[in-house]
Amino acid sequence: MSTQPPVGRPRDHRTHTAILDAAEQLVVDTGYTATSVTAIAARAGVGKDAIYRRWSGKPELIYEALFTRVDMGPVPDQGTVEADVTALVAALIAELSAPAAAAALPGLLADFAADPKLRAVLRDSFLAPAKLRMIEIFERARARGEVGEDVAVELVLDTVAGAVFFHVGVLGEPVTAELAAQLARIITAGIGPR
Numbered sequence: 001m002s003t004q005p006p007v008g009r010p011r012d013h014r015t016h017t018a019i020l021d022a023a024e025q026l027v028v029d030t031g032y033t034a035t036s037v038t039a040i041a042a043r044a045g046v047g048k049d050a051i052y053r054r055w056s057g058k059p060e061l062i063y064e065a066l067f068t069r070v071d072m073g074p075v076p077d078q079g080t081v082e083a084d085v086t087a088l089v090a091a092l093i094a095e096l097s098a099p100a101a102a103a104a105l106p107g108l109l110a111d112f113a114a115d116p117k118l119r120a121v122l123r124d125s126f127l128a129p130a131k132l133r134m135i136e137i138f139e140r141a142r143a144r145g146e147v148g149e150d151v152a153v154e155l156v157l158d159t160v161a162g163a164v165f166f167h168v169g170v171l172g173e174p175v176t177a178e179l180a181a182q183l184a185r186i187i188t189a190g191i192g193p194r
Contacts, residue, residue: 015044015046015050016054018044018045018046019040019041019044019046019050019051019054019061019065020061020064020065021044021065022040022041022043022044023035023040023061023062023065023066024065024066024100025043025100026039026040026043027062027065027066027100027103027104028099028100028103031103031107032062032103032104032105032106032107032108033107035058035062036058037051037052037057037058037061040058040061056117056118056121058111059108059111059112059115059118060118060121062104062108063108063112063122063126064126065100066095066098066100066101066104067095067096067101067126068126068129069091069095073091075133075136075137076088076137077140080141080144080146081137081138081140081141081144081146081147081188081191082184082185082188083184084137084140084141085137085160085184085187085188086180086181086184087180088133088134088137088160088184089160089163089164089179089180089183089184089187090180092160092161092164093164093168093175093179093180096164096165096168096169097168097175101169102169102172105169127157130157130161131153131154131157134153134156134157134160135153138151138153138156147191148191151191156187156191159187160183160187163183163186163187164183167179167183
């Protein structure tokens, strides 16, 4: 059985990275609303078609540029579910408290709220890796006897993201050294074995 090579040139990783970096810089410099695909393409030194081959538009591009780094690193494995969730929360806090994220969140949320197709992309493409990471954490926790079989991983993920998002992104509360551990303790308190 032979497989056909993909048609056309393979995507250049450097171009992809340049586009993501340009998007992040522009959001910091001009804000989410003023950032356009045209401006991103110009700053990245690419044509708009290079962007539209990768993303359907600005919201998807900005989301990937600013809010997917936590999902790219190794899955925390600190020996306990609370320590693993603490590490995950700390990374999420760092991501959401970055200047570009703070500048993009209001406009990005409005765009996702207004478009069911964008919400589906968010759920299916961007949140799926986060869910897989959380599943891995909880499978290890189950094997250690720390959590029961009935833990709703998606709800735990929503709780983690929602707590960090609301506290840091919406309220703009200061990020303290203890915040990740405090939130992880609260979140994991209700998921022990019953």
